[in-house]
Amino acid sequence: MSKALCSPTASTSVIEIILGRGVAQHRFIQEEPTRWNTTLHMLKRLYEQKRSILLASAELNIPILSNCQWTLIENIIPILDVFDSVTNHISSDHVTATEVIPLINVIETELQKPAPAGSGLQGLKNDFYSFLKIRFKNYKNSDILTSATLLDPRFKQAHLKDKAKADAAKHRLLEEA
Numbered sequence: 001m002s003k004a005l006c007s008p009t010a011s012t013s014v015i016e017i018i019l020g021r022g023v024a025q026h027r028f029i030q031e032e033p034t035r036w037n038t039t040l041h042m043l044k045r046l047y048e049q050k051r052s053i054l055l056a057s058a059e060l061n062i063p064i065l066s067n068c069q070w071t072l073i074e075n076i077i078p079i080l081d082v083f084d085s086v087t088n089h090i091s092s093d094h095v096t097a098t099e100v101i102p103l104i105n106v107i108e109t110e111l112q113k114p115a116p117a118g119s120g121l122q123g124l125k126n127d128f129y130s131f132l133k134i135r136f137k138n139y140k141n142s143d144i145l146t147s148a149t150l151l152d153p154r155f156k157q158a159h160l161k162d163k164a165k166a167d168a169a170k171h172r173l174l175e176e177a
Helices: 008-021 037-048 050-060 067-090 097-112 122-135 143-151 163-176
Strands: none
Touching (some): 067 122, 097 143
């Protein structure tokens, strides 16, 4: 976002214009480098206030985002939303080992969906997917997590994509029983 829009004077002017037009007013959110999800929240708020920003930029003659940039924001929000949902769930007090593999699968499923044509996001989704595969490969190969997922009546084999690993986990559980 333009530094001009983040300045106190511009921000106050934008708020005055927003109030004068009867548009919903919310404070802008700035990105915090130590917390990845602030980028998502900043983009969501920016997109939410798109109409207000366009109105204010016309009256204040400040530079704003191009249509292509607005579209990029619109298309990246759902991708980052999945990461945010999973992060919030994993950070809760109620998460169990049985949910690790299914949550990784939720992210993988979202990343495997094709990006809108011409959005420029397919490369980003591919990069996220490659990183996810590397980062979480040990989790999906974990005997404990595989067994826990298999024993959870909500999931059973639904999230165990590798049939051989699922069968090996079943066999291991039957031997231990």
